[in-house]
Amino acid sequence: MSEDVLFQLNGVSKHFVRGKEEISIFDNLDMSIERGDFLAIMGPSGSGKTTLLNMLGGVDQPSGGEIHFDGSRVDNLRESELTRWRAHNIGFIFQFYNLMPMLNAARNVELPLLLTKLSRAQRRVSVETALALVGLNDRARHMPNQLSGGQQQRVAIARAIVSDPNLILCDEPTGDLDRKTADEILEMLQLLNREHGKTIVMVTHDPEAARYAKRTVHLDKGRFEQREVAA
Amino acid sequence: MGSLFSQIATVTVMNVRSLPRRLWMSLAMVLASAVVVAILLAFLAMARGFERTMDGAGSEGTAILMREGAASEINSVISREQVNLVEASPGIARDAEGPLVSPELYVIVDGIKKSTDSEANIALRGLNARGMAMRENMQLLEGRLFTPGTNEMIVGAGVLREFDGFAVGDEVRFGKNVWRVVGVFSTSGSAFESELWADVKVIQSLYDRGSSVQTVRAKLENPGDLAPLEKTIEQEPRLNLEVQTEQAYFAGQGKQLQYMAIFGRVISFVMALGALAGALNTMYTSVADRAREIATLRALGFSSFSAFCGTLAEALVLAIAGGLLGSLAAFLFFDGLNASTFGGSFTQVVFRFEMSPDLLLQGAWLALVIGFVSGFFPAWRAARLPVIVAFRNAA
Incomplete structure (x- = not known):
């Protein structure tokens, strides 16, 4: 395995059992994601894009095959080990932001840092840096319901990067935003990828959004239909 | 350890702050706990007051002689x-x-x-x-x-x-x-x-x-x-007489009303079961209501133990609030209340309800038990729920 490969999927499959019927989402899927990549995963509803993303993030387990992260196998880790692994390596960005409604922006951003040994003062500095990066320093004390959708997603991005993870997983990050705001968010992700070297995997329906990625893969009927490199 | 404590504290604060979203159900749990605690304390205060009245009548230095x-x-x-x-x-x-x-x-x-x-x-x-x-x-x-x-x-x-x-x-x-x-x-x-x-x-x-x-x-x-x-x-x-100290005589008469304390405990236990059913419902609703938050925190790397503790703490906070309310109500309405009942000689014995710190402590324990039992199983669910299932439930 090349040292540049961050994620390697070998023969990964995912099946659901509904009643007596076994439903296959995908079978024998191979894939590799290199460090510094910005990958968009596209495909129709039900194609398994989000399932794949959840498996990369360790919140869902494959039915078969192996997933390696940074040279180590992660699909067979126990729940508690996966939780620690996620805390150290993954930043999540969700379609509906998933901010904690009863915490202000700064406290939301601070959440991943509570899993570290940083002191309160160190955490405050990191939160301020992350919020500055997404241009929301002046909204640190605002509650989520006092922020627009775009601002909430920027807080979510700050939360995803505050602990400096290797990988950022985005599930339809612009699905709930208007075009202009969506472009701002995508530019921010692109900046994180290009300037800060973050590896980003983004699931999206939106071809416009996919254009911001370095490459796009299409998942349909359990297979990658085609691979292309974005401009 | 510090990290785990921070996680638990954060989840607990979030859960408590989110209570207004479940205001009526939370209030119902507080009130149910309050009623159970108040009823227990009322019976215990009555029994304690009567016992004290009877005990106070008897002297160890005086003998009482009655026919055999x-x-x-x-x-x-x-x-x-x-x-x-x-x-x-x-x-x-x-x-x-x-x-x-x-x-x-x-x-x-x-x-x-x-x-x-x-x-x-x-x-x-x-x-x-x-x-x-x-x-x-x-x-x-x-x-x-x-x-x-x-x-x-x-x-x-x-x-x-x-x-x-x-x-x-x-x-x-x-x-x-x-x-x-x-x-x-x-x-x-x-x-x-x-x-x-x-x-x-x-x-x-x-x-x-x-x-x-x-x-x-x-x-x-x-x-x-x-x-x-x-x-x-x-x-x-x-x-053809029997002799006993006056203290022993009145203590024996006072025992007759110990059934009050037993009856009070039985009533409280039965009511506590009802309150528990309501409280369990409240806490399961709370877990369902917070499914997205629980799943998000777990995805971010928060431990399942912090989800467990946060939910349990929420239940304890509600039950303790109910316990305090019930104790306060019992103290305000019953402490020092005059009452009379039949004593041992078919006459009325006037006594005062007596609410002492040890009785209030018993009320607090009851509230804690209600909180712990009603919180434990929903907390277990919150902790054991796979992240992906929690996300699916929240969708």
């Missing part, structure tokens, strides 16, 4: 001859006037209770000056003592509180006999305060008791030492 087999003063008869034999017994304290012995009569009269405006039994005790002197905690609160040989009486402070028509100067009619109230006495809240006291000889005459009495109280030479009296009774065939 008599369960209470009302069932006993003692002749003048037997009183004389008792007075001559060793083991009884004496002063310049002779043995400290009080032959007493105990009859039942009617009074009108203020609370229900209905008739209830009151004890009319006949005794002499030595008998009053033997009640060391007796204090005259108002008026004067009755004059021996007259239809005068003094009333206990409990009777004055609970019954109509016993103020100083009032004339009270029992059957054909008219009595004048000349004083009010206290015995530090003991059962004697539920009695009317008058001259024993006048009562013997008015109630055709001849020279007989019902009990004899005797001051013991050595407090608690009944052996000389018991020996006298054993050796003298005319003394």
Whole structure:
């Protein structure tokens, strides 16, 4: 395995059992994601894009095959080990932001840092840096319901990067935003990828959004239909 | 450890702050806990108050003699001859006037209770000056003592509180006999305060008791030492009496109302089961309501233990709030509340509900148990729910 490969999927499959019927989402899927990549995963509803993303993030387990992260196998880790692994390596960005409604922006951003040994003062500095990066320093004390959708997603991005993870997983990050705001968010992700070297995997329906990625893969009927490199 | 503590603290704060989203269900849990705790405390305070009233009446230094087999003063008869034999017994304290012995009569009269405006039994005790002197905690609160040989009486402070028509100067009619109230006495809240006291000889005459009495109280030479009296009774065939300390007698009478405490605990237990069902529903709803938050935190790397602790803490906060509310309500409404009930001799014993710190502690424990049980299983669900399932449920 090349040292540049961050994620390697070998023969990964995912099946659901509904009643007596076994439903296959995908079978024998191979894939590799290199460090510094910005990958968009596209495909129709039900194609398994989000399932794949959840498996990369360790919140869902494959039915078969192996997933390696940074040279180590992660699909067979126990729940508690996966939780620690996620805390150290993954930043999540969700379609509906998933901010904690009863915490202000700064406290939301601070959440991943509570899993570290940083002191309160160190955490405050990191939160301020992350919020500055997404241009929301002046909204640190605002509650989520006092922020627009775009601002909430920027807080979510700050939360995803505050602990400096290797990988950022985005599930339809612009699905709930208007075009202009969506472009701002995508530019921010692109900046994180290009300037800060973050590896980003983004699931999206939106071809416009996919254009911001370095490459796009299409998942349909359990297979990658085609691979292309974005401009 | 610091990280785990931070996680738990953060999840707990978030859960508590999100309570307004589930305001009515949370309030229902608080109220259910409050009602259960208040009811438990009310019963315990009642039982405690009654027990204290009965215990306070008895002295270890006074012996009470009743006819063999008599369960209470009302069932006993003692002749003048037997009183004389008792007075001559060793083991009884004496002063310049002779043995400290009080032959007493105990009859039942009617009074009108203020609370229900209905008739209830009151004890009319006949005794002499030595008998009053033997009640060391007796204090005259108002008026004067009755004059021996007259239809005068003094009333206990409990009777004055609970019954109509016993103020100083009032004339009270029992059957054909008219009595004048000349004083009010206290015995530090003991059962004697539920009695009317008058001259024993006048009562013997008015109630055709001849020279007989019902009990004899005797001051013991050595407090608690009944052996000389018991020996006298054993050796003298005319003394078919039983002797015990006054303290033991009243403690036995007080035990009758221990069923109150048991009944209260049973009622509270049954109600606690109902409250638990409601509380469990509240907490399961809370977990469902917070599914997205729980899943997000777990995805960010928060441990399942922090999700468990956060949910459990929420349940404990609600139940403890209910416990405090219930304790406060019980304290405000019941502490010091006057009540009366049947004592051992078919007469009303006036007592006060007594809310003591140890009872409040019992209420707090009950609230904690409700909180813990109602929080444990939903917390377990919150902790064990796979992140992907939680996301799916929240969608």
